[in-house]
Amino acid sequence: MAAIRNVLSIAGSDPSGGAGIQADLKAFSANGVYGMAVVTALTAQNTRGVSGVELVAPDFVTKQIDAIFTDIRVDAVKIGMVATAGIATAIAEALRRHRPAHVVLDPVMIAKGGDRLLAEDAVTAMRSELLPLATMITPNIPEAAVLLGAPEAGDRGEMEHAAQRLTALGCGATLVKGGHLAANDSPDVLFSEGRATWFEGGRVETTNTHGTGCTLSSAIAAQLALTSDPVEAVRRAKAYVAAAIAASGRLDVGAGHGPTHHFHAHW
Template sequence: MNKPAHHELSPEIKTPITLTIAGSDSGGGAGIQADIKAISATGGYACSVITALTAQNTQSVTGIFPVSPAFVEQQLDAVFSDLDIQSVKIGMLSDATIIRAVAKKLRQYRPKFIVLDPVMVATSGDLLLEAEAISTLKSELLPLATLITPNLPEAVALTHVSSLSGTVSTVVYTKETEEKEALIEQLKQLNTEAVLLKGGHWEQEAQSTDYLILESDTVTLTASRVQTQNTHGTGCTLSAAIASYLAQGYTLTEAVTRGKAYLTQALLHADQLRIGQGHGPVHHFYSLQPR
């Protein structure tokens, strides 16, 4: 009887692991759920630490149940003590105590890359974090971050935190070039390694242009604006994809470029999904869609 052939073992290649620290979206379109989908779809392995539970769907958020800072720390100890985490994506952090707990553990475990999506402003313009929590975010987490990924209202909140009073509607930036340049200069003053200013809120423009703000340069990344109602979780998806690509060894500029390309395709295919009655999710697994 012929013996089965023995296959030579290939050199061990570590699986690129990305940790997402964020809130849970019961509707599956944003938060932890979107992050896990994006990390998986872009070739990484996702693990998670949940900071809050939300009751939400495609139409609204009807409840938020924060997780205690002590249990957030316990989750972080569990994953870092066992898994070789290369990159971390941070999303929803509900208050200053959670922010401090996360920062404490990140300083302890020192992951190679940290992508912070500062979830601070609702679509209505209302602040989701109090001014104290935004200040704590700036002092505790921004210095640890490889990249932060604010949209326009979040960028305004980060640069005008001392003058905010519950809303960012009193501070308005338009598409005028000089106002963009002024905001970019203000973002350069933040104590963080790099900033990706997302251009989704400049809706008057035919192109969706993001600005990767580095210490010595600003890289412009442009794609055609996709018209779809299925935009829930776009910020979560982009930041998670960037973190996933960083874990796989891409440079920051390459990871951001690939992340934006992935999100653009997820938006272009979003209308293939029929999810809920409101703003549905992007299509994270568009590449698996049957032709």
């Protein structure tokens, strides 16, 4: 019997369980891989917003990563909240030493409630240090604009151009998520191996969207560990997240932006 894949999340903690490493671990399990987590930051947050952040020292982030890689086979890594340039650099240095096969970078900048989760100087470090190490990056439209230092994409053509430009900065592939488009649908575009692939998606009328970006990037990391195919990984991950959002009404968690139902297929 083939060994179960091991996938590592390097991200911040969300005590409400909807985003961050808590969402990542749920998504890993639901997608059939063994999940591990390195914590970059502790947050005090719930479905209505973030009220506090305590950062982990960069050298201790390094110690956590080294502890995993010196003992455990890591088949893929997902990077979420890095918070500062120092943490971003520490992660990059560790990954250059350990050289995991797959790295999915979710450039987390703003929490669902609007709270900023990334320092200004960390954007430069993310672009120069982490992006070139990534098998795939998964920005939404505003995040893609920040990474490029350009206006936000307003249509499909501009989304595809942004994905192509980001990939040219050194990552293996770029998935630009279209949830911020002023449209009735929510298309995403993947630029990989010199071509664009579109993934269509409808909009679900719900406020239960807390942690959707974390969940999608984690599901992609899990599927890359299983398939090594970026197009198939995105296709499977998007189907999983769409079903998790559609089933989110079965949960009753908080009075703000509630979480998706990570275990919709199992409970």
